[in-house]
Amino acid sequence: MESIITPQPHRLVSSGSEHPVQSSTPALAGTSDGGSSPPSHHLSTPEEISSFVDQMDTFIFDCDGVLWLGNDTIKGAPEFLHELVAKGKRIIYVTNNSSKSRKTYVGKFKKLGFPAEPDNIFGSAYAAAYYLKNMLNFPADKKVYVVGMQGIVDELAEMGIQAVGAGDDNAPLQETEFENGTLGPDESIGAVLLGFDSQINYRKYAKAFTYLTANKGKVHFLATNEDRTYPISGSIYPGTGSLLAALIHSVNRRPDAVLGKPSQNMMNTILERFHLDPARTCMVGDRLDTDIAFGKLGKLHTLLVMTGVTSVEERDAKKGPVTAEYWIESVGHLRQR
Amino acid sequence: MESIITPQPHRLVSSGSEHPVQSSTPALAGTSDGGSSPPSHHLSTPEEISSFVDQMDTFIFDCDGVLWLGNDTIKGAPEFLHELVAKGKRIIYVTNNSSKSRKTYVGKFKKLGFPAEPDNIFGSAYAAAYYLKNMLNFPADKKVYVVGMQGIVDELAEMGIQAVGAGDDNAPLQETEFENGTLGPDESIGAVLLGFDSQINYRKYAKAFTYLTANKGKVHFLATNEDRTYPISGSIYPGTGSLLAALIHSVNRRPDAVLGKPSQNMMNTILERFHLDPARTCMVGDRLDTDIAFGKLGKLHTLLVMTGVTSVEERDAKKGPVTAEYWIESVGHLRQR
Incomplete structure (x- = not known):
């Protein structure tokens, strides 16, 4: 397994990452007071974002709070996901909602403008x-x-x-x-x-x-x-x-x-079914206790978006049980402009 | 408050009773190995039963498993309760079943042959x-x-x-x-x-x-x-x-x-509403963890009947969390024959 660290313009890791290939890498961004919850790194420049995206083969997205809020699409999210597809990245949607089958869900994704096939969707x-x-x-x-x-x-x-x-x-x-x-x-x-x-x-x-x-x-x-x-x-x-x-x-x-997030059963099933390399996969979610915890369970990279339930205080809490490796304002901010 | 102990033919107490007037009385019946759960005393002779009944002014009965099982009356139970009424004892029925009002419940009691008015019934x-x-x-x-x-x-x-x-x-x-x-x-x-x-x-x-x-x-x-x-x-x-x-x-x-058994709220409400003297009141039930625990909470005497859910093993368990002061095969066995 190769190192995925890109040393400039910022090293895209934070201290204490659970990812094995990063475990000995010191933090260069953000502050650290030595607490058990390292701060999350803000993806803020086009270069950082581009480098981050390049390092991943697969993006696993939570849906509500990340791609949409109820029936309202998060601004720029469909465009970013189409960019990913154009770059040959794999997209997986993960949802705990068990009321609809994957086939039924495809309709919602397409209606809101997201690229989707049943095989992209991993529902509980x-x-x-x-x-x-x-x-x-x-x-x-x-x-x-x-x-x-x-x-x-x-x-x-x-x-x-x-x-x-x-x-x-x-x-x-x-x-x-x-x-x-x-x-x-x-x-x-x-x-x-x-x-x-x-x-x-x-x-x-x-x-x-x-x-x-x-x-x-x-x-x-x-x-x-x-x-x-x-x-x-x-x-x-x-x-x-x-x-x-x-x-x-x-x-x-x-x-x-x-079976759903954040259980190990769901993570094992996803890793097995899609033959994913955790080192080149990122879990994108709006909840620390489910989405981000879930990503960490599979030793994936984790990206928190601020369009859902997590507050700035929770994101920055030094004593919180879970910290995302990266954070960004919204999935739309990941677009290459 | 006077002592209610009747010294012959058996002293009707067991060691470790929670009742204040009995707290220093050693057990004469049954065995004791010094464990925290004293054995329950079996009411077995007509003299014991008669002495036991005489010591009480009020009997609080759990219903299902004590007076009836589903729609089947426990043999001899209605006759015993009519005996109690004839002796001027007060009868209170306590049930956790909240689906029927006291007024509706009276019909069930009368149909099965028990003496009942709404004021006798204390439902959750x-x-x-x-x-x-x-x-x-x-x-x-x-x-x-x-x-x-x-x-x-x-x-x-x-x-x-x-x-x-x-x-x-x-x-x-x-x-x-x-x-x-x-x-x-x-x-x-x-x-x-x-x-x-x-x-x-x-x-x-x-x-x-x-x-x-x-x-x-x-x-x-x-x-x-x-x-x-x-x-x-x-x-x-x-x-x-x-x-x-x-x-x-x-x-x-x-x-x-x-509000129901075994909560202190229900016990306090019963004690207040009926102005009961705990030293002359007995809780009769078939469940150790609800009925008997409930009686002990109010520092009442407690009598376990074996017509309901409690097994002989549970009754005799020395390490069980709750022991009844007395036990008898069924309410029907309390009849004066």
């Missing part, structure tokens, strides 16, 4: 399907009980995995159903997979609970992600992690695997 | 209403947002407290509703109260979340109880505590008060 629903198929060798004669939405069902179907639940169980529970065995065990269920579900109800919780407890140890317990909240259209609502908390509490057991 | 829905009215002086111009069922709404109405949510919000959320402000803040909400809700849905979670987070510190957060599971008709389903876990996780905050 796809990650869960990939994990079931390739890591667990999920048996063809078993079914996955899905607490979640169509995106998960579609991704499982693409992998040839049978799913039940989801939309079929959207009807609220009737009182008599407690007593007539509707919610009883089902030997054909081999996994319970929970994702975001705006149609969550007691029927789904009771079924998932029954499958996980009736056939102890034999039913895999998976979740697409654990985001505590779900920001949408300028509001914040309970996220997948909150819906998951109810199921965890009732079965008194953590999921066997959580 | 009533406890929550009592707490809002008498402990929090809940303002008349504010409303309680209820994630729960009719029992809570009825008990709040009896106290003159306005409730919204519950059955009115049973319809699943439509996708467009995320975006049109249906789930926005509401200044008229002064408390969020969560109880068992077989019609739980995302609309209710999102509203409760919004009220608790939009008006921070000004909206009380209450729950009727925290039972992890809900046993019904021979099956087990997720309980109130599991539904609550989702809300706790999303708002990142514990409730200000949980």
